[in-house]
Amino acid sequence: MPAEPLIRWSWVADHPAEIGAALGQHVLLTVLAVLGGLAISLPLAVAAHRYRRAEAPITWVAGVIYTIPSLALFVLLIPVTGLSVLTSEIGLVGYTLLILVRNTLAGLDGVPSDVLEAADAMGLTRLQRLVRVEVPIAVPVIVAGIRIATVTTVGLVTVTALIGQGGLGQLMLTGFINLFPTEIYVGALLSVALAVVADAGLLLLQRALTPWARVRGAGA
C-alpha cells in the first residue's frame, strides 16, 4: 500500500466546489466579523477620545473579552444562540474590539495638537473637526488595526468549525476526523494564504486612501 501523500492533488481537482465554498464562507465570516467590529469600535473609540473618563471602562471591557479563550467563549454562547453563524460572529467580533478600539484611539490621539488648534481656530464644529480632520489623519493607524484584526480573525474562524461554522476550518476538521491529510493541508494552506492576501490587500487599500502619508519631503 503506497504511503498517503500530504496532498493528493486528484482530490483537490475533484472537489473545487467544496473547497471554494469553504473558502467563501471563511471570507464571509471574516469580513462580517471585521465590519461588525468596526461598527462597534469606531463609535466606542470616538467616545473614549472625547470623554476621557470612558476610556478606561471601554478598553477594560474589550480587554476582558479578548482574554476569554476562544473555544470557551463559543461553547458558553451555544446555550444562548445555538450552533449558528450568530454565535461565531459574536465571538469573532468580540475578539476584534480590543485591537480596533486601541488603534482607533491611538490614531485619534496622534493627531498633532497644532492641527487641532488650527481646525478650531478656523471655525470647524466639533463634528466637522472629527469627520474632516481627526478621522482622516487617524486612517493609517486605524487601518493598521484592521489588518491585525483581520489576520487574527482569519485564524479564529477555523476554530468556529467546532460549532458547525468554520469555512476552511471545516475542511481541516473533516480531514482530522477521516485521517485524510489532503483536506487538512488544503484548509491550512488556504487560510494562511487568505491571511497574507487580506493583509497585503488592506495595506494597498490604506496606501490608496492616504497618499499623503507616504510623502516625505523637506519637512517633518
Add this chain to the structure above:
Amino acid sequence: MAENTLRGRALSATDAGTSPRARRAATVALEHVSKRFGDRADGQLAVDDLDLFVPAGATCVLVGPSGCGKTTTLRMVNRLIEPSGGRILIDGAPIAGRDPTELRRGIGYVIQQVGLFPHQTIAENVEVVPRLLGWPAARRRERVEELLRLVGLDPARHLRRYPAELSGGERQRVGVARALAADPPLLLMDEPFGAVDPIVRARLQEELLRLQRELGKTILFVTHDIDEAIRMGDLVAVMRQGGTLAQFAPPAELLARPASDFVARFVGTDRALKRLTLRRVGELTPASVPLAVAGEPVGAGRARAGSGAPGRLLLVDREGHAVGWLDARGLPDDRPADVAAAQPPTPLLQPETTLRDALSLLLDAAGSPGIVVDGAGRPMGLVTVEAITAALQDVDGDAGPDTRQAPPGGPSDPSARRDAPGAMDGDRGRPAAGTPLPGG
C-alpha cells in the same frame, strides 16, 4: 475720550479710502480683560486687566517675556479661551454673545507650528474656510490660486502637493494664505515666523509688511522678539510677567521714551540703534554733492560745485551714474576728469536703506560720506554720520507728528511710519534739491 479721537481717526481713514481693503479691516478693543486659569493653585493671573485699542488697519504687536500671557490674550480674541473678566469688542461689538465658530470663520489665525492639515493638499488646506462658508468650487479655486501667488508660491507647482512636501518657510506661507482665504478683517498671528531660520524669517517679515501695505488688515501679532515687534508693529504692547501691560505705544516712542525700567531693559541698551532701523535714508535731506562728468574738464565740475573749490568730485558718466570719487586738488581746470584716476564710488546708499544699515556702511568706510543713489544709480546727494546722529535727536519726527499728541498708552496714526518709505519711492529718480546736475 482718548479712544473716541482714535476711533474717529481710524474711521476717517476708512472713509477716505474707497478701496475694498479699507472696509475690510476691523477695530479690536480689549477692556479690562483678565484671565485666570482654574487649575493654578497660586491664583496667578495669566492676563491682568488688559486694556488695548487697535485701530482698523493697524498691526499691533504683543511682545514680552515667555509666559507673560501673549498667547492667552490672542486666543481670547477668537474665543479659543474665554476671559475670566472684562470684555473684547470687534468693530465695537462684544464678541461674548457671538457664536464661536461663526466668529472664528471671520478671523484669520496663523501659528508658529502652522497646523496645516497633513492629509489635504495645499489647495484643500487654503480653501478650508471658504468651504465652510459654502463658496462654490469655481470661486474657491480662483481664490486659492490668487492667494498662493499673493504669498509668493507658484500655484502650478504647489496646489496639489501635501504639506510634508514643503519647506518650513513654504508651509508658513501657506499658513498665511489659509488665514487670508476668506478675506477676514482681522488676523491673529502667534509667533508666525518663530520656527524658521533668520534669513527666511527676515524675508517672510518683509513679505508680510508688503502684503499688509496691500491689504490693510488689522493684525494682532505675538512675538517675544523685540526686533520683530519694532519691525512689524504700528503699535507695540509690551507685556510683563503676570499678564500686565507695561507700555502700549508706536515703536519709535517705545524706543525713545520707554515708560519704565522694565521696558527699557526689554527693548535693550541698543535702543538708539534700534530707532535707526525705523528710519530710512530717503527721509533725510541729503547734502549736495559736487559732481563732475567723466571726460569733461575738472573746472566745469568745480564751477558747478560753486564757492570753495572742493577736494573731491563725484564722477558720473553720461547717463548720470556715479562712477568714482576724483581727488581734484591740484588738478588744473582744463584737465579732463579721468575715471581711471578715481576711487570707487562708495559707500552707496539707497533711499530705502535703513539709517542703521547706512550708519554701519559709513562706519565701515571710515566715516566717508555715503552717496545716496536713486533706483537707476544716479546720485541724489550725500549723507554723513553727523546727519544720521542728528536724525536721532528729532525724536518726534520718528513716527510722524501724531506721536507727541498720542495719549499715554494710546496709539497714534498707524499708517504714519509705514507709509514713509512708500512716499519716498515717489521721489525716486529725482535728485535732491540743491544737487547740481551735470549738464544742467
